[in-house]
Amino acid sequence: MNDEEIIELFFERSEQAIKELDIKYGKVFLSLSNKILNDELDAEECVNDAYLATWNAIPPTRPNPLLAFVCKIVRNISLKRYEKNTATKRNSRYDVAMEELEDCLASSTTIEKEISERELTDIIESFLESLSKENRVIFMRRYWFSDTYADIAKLVGLTEKNVSVRLTRIRNDLRKYLSEREVLL
């Protein structure tokens, strides 16, 4: 079933919409959530919560693309659960990916421009635009989806080492990009 048909089912308030969404993308959502939480049961709960949120959002929203729309919900719910869980454990793939970014984003001084999340999102989007498609995908798969190097290497057809090198370069570029915009001082 294509995305438009699934969305139509949501608009008809048919519970089949959730089933079809799960059949088509359920594994993607579960994988995404599990990479953040490192706990299958928690991940399943988050995906179910995301389905409920999707059910509440459609209608009136008519998402395009559907996959990205629900992925965002899954990620947000999973991150909230993650924050709740982090007091007791820090061992997910998300942690590892974030530690890489900490090194990249850490300011050498305590002076740092206050920047709103929206402004930062705009800057990140413009940075993403500056990347080649393949590098953009690599970056997003690593820091949005929390994919491992092996996952990314398999997806884009590169070696793990090549992915690692590329990510290092992208992070360096990101740091430079943010510094030039005085986000990092």
Added chain:
Amino acid sequence: MTAKHFSNALGNVNEKYVDEAATYTPKTKKKIWVKWVSIAACFSLIAIGITIGSILHSPDTTDKGNNIASYFVITAQAANGESMDLSVADSCLNSGTAQGNIFGVDMPTFHFDVRPSDIKSNEAIYERFDISISYNETVVEWNKDEHIMVAYLISTQQSDVPWAYSIIGWFTEPTDVVINILDKESRKTVESITVNVTYLADKQEYELKVTDLTTEFPKQ
């Protein structure tokens, strides 16, 4: 800024970026990256240099082997001979031992092994190897004690030895390499490709940038 701050902002990027990453499929390439194993540890830099000189700079060389250069390849290899990544045409997926006689010059014997399972998934599997390469964009990286080999693959038109390398050279220092593509009949240069082998001092890596790469070889 904390990673969490960044992550939250990243979470709000336009859905087109999420969708692009979620649905990404690599371009179908004419050439597939494969792994060649256990080759060329015995390659001699000096011999290769002589070979290269013979291949590239002797337009009058007689084609004793009736060879036809078919595909252009940029490749790299660790000096210890552990591995090789290269680009080949589908039709030459094979395994065995090959020894080329290219434009009348004997090439060293080498063994290659291409695993169909790797090819089918368009995924080269790397184990303990230190080098890798991307086609037509970036990159060769390897440890500083390794060498980079720039070469192209040719068809020998011989059933027992169908493919062989024509090696442009081995490099351990930053350099510009000009690859001359010869017309198969006249053996005269019909096109040149410049390959920049640069050294990234801070990372102890080399980078191979290919400019103006021609996929079909020779250019008709």
